[in-house]
Amino acid sequence: MLRLDHATVTYPNGLTALQPTSLVFRPGEFTVLLGASGAGKSTLLRCLNGLVTPTSGDVIADGVGSIVHDRRALRRHRRRTGMVFQQHHLIGRLTALDNVLTGRLAAHGFVRSLFPLPRADRRLALAALDRVGLLDRALDRADRLSGGQQQRVGIARAMAQEPEIVLADEPVASLDPGSAERVLSDLHRICREDGIAAIVSLHQVELARRFADRVIALAHGRVVHDGRPGEIGPRVLDVIYDRPAPPLVDAAE
Template sequence: MLSVHDVAVTYSNGVTALHPTSLTFKRGQFIVLLGASGAGKSTLLRTLNGLVRPTRGEVRVEGRGSIFARRSALRAHRRSTGMVFQQHHLIGRLTALENVLTGRLAAHSTFRSMLPLPRADRMIALEALGRVGLVDRALHRADQLSGGQQQRVGIARAMAQRPETILADEPVASLDPATAVKVLDDLHRICREDGITAIISLHQVDLARRYADHVIGLAQGRIVFEGNPDTLRPDALDEIYHADQPRLAEAAE
């Protein structure tokens, strides 16, 4: 179980991206972070993976303590946490399989990772590609794949880590609606099958209602909503997106 305790983030320019926040993410849940751009969703996700060190507070893993207690604790946490990014972050000249295999590097020492990875790792990578329906594209260069396929390779790469937790920052923001549903279908199904805790930031209220077990709404770096997706009524959405933002409550009905 992952949790944050009184975590706040203020950047060097004086901007507070996340005000003091305490949350517990239950094991095996599919959790969606909702909020407008600049609401603090990305900062929260990056804090959960240790990419951003909080100005105050702690990020804890049940049974292990604070992820910032020592460097070995942070490395162990990152090995067990998969990341899916909005812009894929694939290496275009490498094949889909080679990109997925990068998800296995953290399982080896620095020296061992410089050598060809064992056959067992290749089998794990191929299995991960199969779970997103792309095993037939394993030897295709990443830059020859469609945007949706590239994002599914990104999911396979994260799954090749054999993670306990998946963090995804706007994973379908650049995709058309039909492709976004396909990508989230794959991610949701795999997390369910493997009991992985997923924390996903989204803009689309309809997708949050469709996939989330639990929704956390952020506005201006503060938690303004937390609850079941069925309780995402117009007043709650107004609180998340504010009157000066587009009224997504009407669009989502």
């Protein structure tokens, strides 16, 4: 379990990107953070891995404690938390396999990570690539893969950590609809099979409805909806996307 406790984020320029927010994320649940650009999705997501430190409040990980006030707790939390980024963050000159193996570095001490990783790590990385349908591209350079394939390598890298939690920050924002569908389908399937809690930020409503167990919608740094995907109707969307209510029509006209 991962918990936000009255977490607030105000940046140095005075912008409050996240209003006081308390949320609990449960094991095995596929949660989508839904909202327009600038709604606070990325800020909230990055608080959950310590990439953004709350101005006030706390982030508490089950079995670890506060990741805001205890640096050792933060390191333990990050070792069991996989990240999938919008822009892949792959090393283009390395093979897909070598990129996935970087997900194993945190499992070893600094000195050990300077040497070739054990065969067990290579087997685990190859299995992760197989799960996203890219085993046959394991020895191809990452910069020779399509955008969708690179993002699937990013998923495999996260899974090579053997995580308990996966955080994905707009993982399909730069992809065409077909590639976006494949990437989210792979991520959803693997998390379901392994009982991994996934927290994914999106702005595509239909993808949220299809894949989410739970949708947390944000607007102006504030949670405006928290519920099942089937509850995302026109009224909720009006609040999320600041759409004005339709004008009243005089019944006598």
